[in-house]
Amino acid sequence: MLNLPMDLRFDELMIKTKFDFLMQLSHLQLLGFVVAVLAIYVLRPRKPKGCLDPENFKEFKLVKKTQLTHNASQFRFALPKPTSIFGLPVGQHIVCRGQDREGKEVIRPYTPITLDSDLGFFELVVKMYPNGRMSHHFREMKEGEYLPVKGPKVHSLSFKSSLRILGRFKYKVGQARAFGMIAGGSGITPMFQLTRGILENPKDKTNMNLIYANVTVNDSLLKPPETWNGGIGHVSKEMIQTHCPAPASDIQILRCGPPGMNKAMATHLEALGYDSKMQFEF
Numbered sequence: 001m002l003n004l005p006m007d008l009r010f011d012e013l014m015i016k017t018k019f020d021f022l023m024q025l026s027h028l029q030l031l032g033f034v035v036a037v038l039a040i041y042v043l044r045p046r047k048p049k050g051c052l053d054p055e056n057f058k059e060f061k062l063v064k065k066t067q068l069t070h071n072a073s074q075f076r077f078a079l080p081k082p083t084s085i086f087g088l089p090v091g092q093h094i095v096c097r098g099q100d101r102e103g104k105e106v107i108r109p110y111t112p113i114t115l116d117s118d119l120g121f122f123e124l125v126v127k128m129y130p131n132g133r134m135s136h137h138f139r140e141m142k143e144g145e146y147l148p149v150k151g152p153k154v155h156s157l158s159f160k161s162s163l164r165i166l167g168r169f170k171y172k173v174g175q176a177r178a179f180g181m182i183a184g185g186s187g188i189t190p191m192f193q194l195t196r197g198i199l200e201n202p203k204d205k206t207n208m209n210l211i212y213a214n215v216t217v218n219d220s221l222l223k224p225p226e227t228w229n230g231g232i233g234h235v236s237k238e239m240i241q242t243h244c245p246a247p248a249s250d251i252q253i254l255r256c257g258p259p260g261m262n263k264a265m266a267t268h269l270e271a272l273g274y275d276s277k278m279q280f281e282f
């Protein structure tokens with residue numbers, strides 16, 4: 001039977017027992033023990049480090065530029081090694097630096113359509129506006145050139161009167177039972193990234209519904225439909241009611257589009273009873 005001194009607490013006893021065990025080892029055994037512990041520490045499986053730096057721009061080489069529509073292209077950038085991972089959590093974005101028509105520096109946020117399961121590269125889908133400053137940079141960019149990128153870009157929490165929430169979207173499995181997604185034009189990129197993240201995880205059972213609006217069918221990015229039998233006109237309250245999960249504490253409506261559309265969607269969602277916790281704008 002173990003005789004415990006009355007004033008020795010259990011945790012002190014554990015430390016004492018471990019210490020006694022080490023004292024009984026010879027120097028050689030002790031050395032072996034230390035080496036084994038170090039080996040376990042050094043060889044422990046670790047998540048590979050990503051290539052991104054949130055503070056400093058790093059340059060990535062454009063290896064493929066594919067025109068998708070009359071004003072949008074897909075850009076593939078190589079990572080340092082074919083096995084490298086980018087290191088951007090699902091739902092977050094990067095910032096890219098370029099030069100406008102006048103040679104002035106311009107910095108804009110973009111959401112890659114790739115995930116960390118895509119080794120050795122990352123891809124952006126960029127819609128280019130006629131007078132857009134960064135659009136000019138992407139329009140002129142040629143394969144073999146380098147793009148300075150830093151990230152993940154995270155907003156400090158801030159609020160605008162017309163927006164419900166502007167903040168950080170860091171996806172965790174099970175954070176919502178269902179997502180309703182409302183995207184316009186290039187606003188499809190965060191939805192695409194999140195959808196891929198959910199579909200590629202067999203343990204993730206989150207439901208998703210997407211309303212994707214474009215000026216014309218030919219402006220649809222990523223997978224333009226061959227024929228169109230969806231709705232026509234601006235995204236309405238009725239479309240949201242028909243296609244998105246009803247207001248509930250375990251659903252979220254994600255939206256990303258041009259400013260006018262975002263404002264209109266915020267008004268529709270509020271009228272339909274979605275409170276601020278049920279909405280997120282990328």
Ligand SMILES: Cc1cc2nc3c(=O)[nH]c(=O)nc-3n(C[C@H](O)[C@H](O)[C@H](O)COP(=O)(O)OP(=O)(O)OC[C@H]3O[C@@H](n4cnc5c(N)ncnc54)[C@H](O)[C@@H]3O)c2cc1C
Nearest residue numbers: 108109110111125126127129131132133134135186189258
């Ligand atoms: C979190 C986040 C992620 C983003 N991800 C992507 C992405 O993956 N792909 C992508 O293409 N863009 C994305 N954007 C938009 C991107 O950051 C730029 O705003 C866009 O590329 C235009 O930049 P610009 O410098 O060319 O235009 P600017 O010089 O800033 O604007 C010039 C003119 O272009 C038009 N314009 C600019 N932006 C829009 C817009 N969103 N809708 C309608 N008209 C507009 C307006 O007429 C504007 O007056 C994202 C934005 C955010 C906030």
